[in-house]
Structures are given as structure tokens and as C-alpha cells.
Amino acid sequence: MKIISDPAVLSEDFWGKRERPSGTGYTSRSVSHVKYYAYLTASSLYRKNLLYCDVVSRYRLLPRHRFWLIRPDFLSLRLCLDGSELVHYDGKKYRMEPGDLMIFRPFHDYEYATGEEGFCEKLSLTMKGTALPEILQNSGLSKIFYLKLNDVSFFASAHAQLEALLRTEGLPDLERCAGLCMELLQALSRRAPEMNCPQKLLEIRQYIEQHTLKEASLEKLSAEFGLSASGISHLFRKHLNCSVREYAIRSRMERARVLMLEQGFSCKEAASEIGYSNQFNFSSEFKKYYGKSPRDFMREVEPE
Known part of the structure; x- marks a missing residue:
């Protein structure tokens, strides 16, 4: 591929x-x-x-x-x-x-x-x-x-x-x-x-998924897990075929989808829940990931 x-x-x-x-x-x-x-x-x-x-x-x-x-x-x-x-x-x-x-x-x-x-x-x-x-x-x-x-x-x-x-x-x-x-x-x-990925990578992934409110920067992850920033980046590229930032965004967007579809959160509430202080930035990132804005996404899945 x-x-x-x-x-x-x-x-x-x-x-x-x-x-x-x-x-x-x-x-x-x-x-x-x-x-x-x-x-x-x-x-x-x-x-x-x-x-x-x-x-x-x-x-x-x-x-x-x-x-x-x-x-x-x-x-x-x-x-x-x-x-x-x-x-x-x-x-x-x-x-x-x-x-x-x-x-x-x-x-x-x-x-x-x-x-x-x-x-x-x-x-x-x-x-x-x-x-x-x-x-x-x-x-x-x-x-x-x-x-x-x-x-x-x-x-x-x-x-x-x-x-x-x-x-x-x-x-x-x-x-x-x-x-x-x-x-x-x-x-x-x-x-x-x-x-099949290394245990340390599993721990970092779990940390990112459980801390969507926090920015998952390489520097913070490096300090948290005692690995170099380049080492962490290499683990993600080798085993997950993505960067740390891409993985963090994916975790946030999947979480936002669950919050809106299954828990009834509004777009503004979902954005705040996963750490976006600016709703415009959240909507922009959501559209890049799903191909449509949060409003259009919810409009399509709401019962007619």
C-alpha cells in the first residue's frame, strides 16, 4: 500500500x-x-x-x-x-x-x-x-x-x-x-x-487514549515514558504506520464520534470533552478526519 x-x-x-x-x-x-x-x-x-x-x-x-x-x-x-x-x-x-x-x-x-x-x-x-x-x-x-x-x-x-x-x-x-x-x-x-507491538508502545497508546484532554506532544511523552522523542516517533511509524500526532487526533475524533452519537453530546460539548478550547479548530479537524463537519455528520445520522 x-x-x-x-x-x-x-x-x-x-x-x-x-x-x-x-x-x-x-x-x-x-x-x-x-x-x-x-x-x-x-x-x-x-x-x-x-x-x-x-x-x-x-x-x-x-x-x-x-x-x-x-x-x-x-x-x-x-x-x-x-x-x-x-x-x-x-x-x-x-x-x-x-x-x-x-x-x-x-x-x-x-x-x-x-x-x-x-x-x-x-x-x-x-x-x-x-x-x-x-x-x-x-x-x-x-x-x-x-x-x-x-x-x-x-x-x-x-x-x-x-x-x-x-x-x-x-x-x-x-x-x-x-x-x-x-x-x-x-x-x-x-x-x-x-x-504485536512492543509493550512500551502499548503503554503510550493507552496513555494517549486515556488523556484526550491533554496534548500528546513528543516532548511530554518522552518525559513521561523515559524514551527519546525520536525513539517514540520511530515506534509509531514502524508499528502503526502513523505519527504520534496522527494517532492522537484519531483517538480524539473516535472519542468525539462516540460522545455525539451514543451519549448525546453537542458539538461544543464534545469539543470541550476531548480538549479543544476552540470549537472551530475541532470542527476543522473533525472534517479532515471524517470528510464532513460535525453538524453535517450528525444531520446524516439523525432519524428523519
């Missing part, structure tokens, strides 16, 4: 003059140029499961393909096998290459398009279930969006088993589906950098 800094990439106004959809439900827009080898959806009976695979697909993106998902209510796992794909997720743009697995969390908008090669071979599956949020949180997968898989065989095997399961006629095997999904998430969790 490579970070894209060129502002021209994926910059075209995808919506044109049409009004962006409102409401709380999932919706999407596409310019579809894709060849499907397989596309299977789960029976409605699977919805009884605490965890289940909703869609399994194998496909090839063709030139000029483009897709935008708004408020998806599912976890999406997308593995690039060949070619490349351009992705816009959580305010940043990336180029997916062979072996790259994207982990798109529920209710996070994202956009993707065919890369420069003019094609992209993909394995993709989506998961749902009432237990999914807690599983993602406890596994460490809620904090990452990307894994580099040097060996994709375990993912390809799980994908093939889930595809075969959804092809099966008759009553669905609910326990088998949940088990395969859980095994795959556990396998990904073991490969997640957040689960």
Missing part, C-alpha cells in the same frame, strides 16, 4: 449536481466496469447469527470503474491479488497493490477506483452481526484499516470455504458460517501490528 499525495487522484466531483443522500441507511453510487467471477449473498436466515458472512465475491475491476459507499452497515475485507486499486478512506488516499488487505469498518464511508494498470483482481467479503463491533474492538481490528499479507493462502482458503457455504442449497449452516468468520478474524488479529 502506498499513500497518495496527489490531490488530483479521485478528486472528480462524484455526485455532480445531485444532492447527497441523507438519512441513516446504507447507500452507494457507482460507475460500474467490473467482471464478476462469483457473487453470492447470504440467506435472510443468517441474520439470526451474532456473526455471519453477508456477501462473498471474486471479481476483476476494469478501466474506469468507480464506487462510493456511504454509511455501510457491514465490515468489508478486500484483498488485492493483482493489478492495483485507488482508495479514499477516512480522509486519506491510498494505492492498493498485490497482497494488500483493506479492512473497512462499519459506518465509515469509502470510495475506490481501478488503479493505473487498468485492472484489479480482488477477493472480497462482508460480515455483519450484533457481536461484530465487540469482536473488532477486542481483536484490535477496530484500530487498523490495512494489513500487508505476505502469504494470502489463509485468506483465500477462508474465502473459498465461505463461498462454498453460501452456494449450498437447503437450510443454512449458521454455526459453520459464524465459525469460519471468527477463525478468519482471529487469523487477521494475529497479524495486526497493534497486537
Whole structure:
């Protein structure tokens, strides 16, 4: 995966003059140029499961393909096998290459398009279930969006088993589906950098997440944990692929989202709770992270 800094990439106004959809439900827009080898959806009976695979697909993106998902209510796992794909997720743009697995969390908008090669071979599956949020949180997968898989065989095997399961006629095997999904998430969790990072880094991360009111400067962290500023910066870059400041902002913005959506905080109250004395600065940072202002964000999720 490579970070894209060129502002021209994926910059075209995808919506044109049409009004962006409102409401709380999932919706999407596409310019579809894709060849499907397989596309299977789960029976409605699977919805009884605490965890289940909703869609399994194998496909090839063709030139000029483009897709935008708004408020998806599912976890999406997308593995690039060949070619490349351009992705816009959580305010940043990336180029997916062979072996790259994207982990798109529920209710996070994202956009993707065919890369420069003019094609992209993909394995993709989506998961749902009432237990999914807690599983993602406890596994460490809620904090990452990307894994580099040097060996994709375990993912390809799980994908093939889930595809075969959804092809099966008759009553669905609910326990088998949940088990395969859980095994795959556990396998990904073991490969997640957040689960394998040094103990000192885990302590610094926990400190940042528990002290959103305080500025997480390298100097303060260095004094608190007895490491050099350059050493701390290196730990974050090596294991989390971000700077200390980027991680602190992410922690603050995720906290703000929970405060407003789940605890009924106003924009001003959420800003104060996570340490922003200036509401304008908070709104600006929130828009950079989520792609929309706090007011627009809340307007979209409020019941009509």
C-alpha cells in the first residue's frame, strides 16, 4: 500500500449536481466496469447469527470503474491479488497493490477506483452481526484499516470455504458460517501490528487514549515514558504506520464520534470533552478526519 499525495487522484466531483443522500441507511453510487467471477449473498436466515458472512465475491475491476459507499452497515475485507486499486478512506488516499488487505469498518464511508494498470483482481467479503463491533474492538481490528499479507493462502482458503457455504442449497449452516468468520478474524488479529507491538508502545497508546484532554506532544511523552522523542516517533511509524500526532487526533475524533452519537453530546460539548478550547479548530479537524463537519455528520445520522 502506498499513500497518495496527489490531490488530483479521485478528486472528480462524484455526485455532480445531485444532492447527497441523507438519512441513516446504507447507500452507494457507482460507475460500474467490473467482471464478476462469483457473487453470492447470504440467506435472510443468517441474520439470526451474532456473526455471519453477508456477501462473498471474486471479481476483476476494469478501466474506469468507480464506487462510493456511504454509511455501510457491514465490515468489508478486500484483498488485492493483482493489478492495483485507488482508495479514499477516512480522509486519506491510498494505492492498493498485490497482497494488500483493506479492512473497512462499519459506518465509515469509502470510495475506490481501478488503479493505473487498468485492472484489479480482488477477493472480497462482508460480515455483519450484533457481536461484530465487540469482536473488532477486542481483536484490535477496530484500530487498523490495512494489513500487508505476505502469504494470502489463509485468506483465500477462508474465502473459498465461505463461498462454498453460501452456494449450498437447503437450510443454512449458521454455526459453520459464524465459525469460519471468527477463525478468519482471529487469523487477521494475529497479524495486526497493534497486537504485536512492543509493550512500551502499548503503554503510550493507552496513555494517549486515556488523556484526550491533554496534548500528546513528543516532548511530554518522552518525559513521561523515559524514551527519546525520536525513539517514540520511530515506534509509531514502524508499528502503526502513523505519527504520534496522527494517532492522537484519531483517538480524539473516535472519542468525539462516540460522545455525539451514543451519549448525546453537542458539538461544543464534545469539543470541550476531548480538549479543544476552540470549537472551530475541532470542527476543522473533525472534517479532515471524517470528510464532513460535525453538524453535517450528525444531520446524516439523525432519524428523519
